[in-house]
Amino acid sequence: MKRLYDRAGYLLLAFGFLFVLFVAFHSDDWLVMMWRGLLILFTGGRSDPAG
Numbered sequence: 001m002k003r004l005y006d007r008a009g010y011l012l013l014a015f016g017f018l019f020v021l022f023v024a025f026h027s028d029d030w031l032v033m034m035w036r037g038l039l040i041l042f043t044g045g046r047s048d049p050a051g
Contacts, residue, residue, distance in 0.1 A: 024031045
């Protein structure tokens with residue numbers, strides 16, 4: 001059973017990665033918004049890393 005779960009996890013990761021690539025190539029605004037969201041998460045709520 002564990003092997004089945006591992007394989008499903010890898011498939012989910014692969015599909016998620018492909019989806020992100022697809023959306024990134026077709027919509028720059030979405031990529032910019034996602035990047036800003038990641039920056040906000042990593043900087044603890046501040047919109048600019050330098051501040």
